[in-house]
Amino acid sequence: KNQVEQSPQSLIILEGKNCTLQCNYTVSPFSNLRWYKQDTGRGPVSLTIMTFSENTKSNGRYTATLDADTKQSSLHITASQLSDSASYICVVRWYSSASKIIFGSGTRLSIRP
């Protein structure tokens, strides 16, 4: 069964600290993986996209990694800011007879001053 699991479910850190969010998937054959940021009361916004051949990709203070062999991805946030408080959702696409997409349940990140 194709699944996307994220951990932790929630995380609280102090402003300025770093953190890493995890995403494990069982999807096959893999197409690409995106990390989205969803602020409270808003729709998700894409942070990064990674394909099979990419190991790491950065977007400012956000760095995503992908290990396609172990089917794991992580999102590392450096020098966290209060505005980083949001849910971070891992989204995996695969292709069988048609393109498919599955969302993880997200990690709720809270940054405290």
Next chain:
Amino acid sequence: DTAVSQTPKYLVTQMGNDKSIKCEQNLGHDTMYWYKQDSKKFLKIMFSYNNKELIINETVPNRFSPKSPDKAHLNLHINSLELGDSAVYFCASSPEGLANGEQYFGPGTRLTVT
């Protein structure tokens, strides 16, 4: 200059009623989607339209009917609302289909069925 807009933002209604949610995108994208986000925060795709044609129709009750008058609009009509329909519904669009295109999401419509 909102890219993907939805109306209304909040919708409170009673069981058995029929309601519609409207979505418009001004990005010139060919593909639009409807998602449901339940209380556990899982986002699940419901429908996808490409140039006004239905290309994805996941297993949702037939009480839900999408309507696309043109490629910039994708409305969601729900008949005979049930308590379990309470959720946040997101509209999204993408320049390409589901394979590669980044999706741009609207702000969501919180539907509460009492």
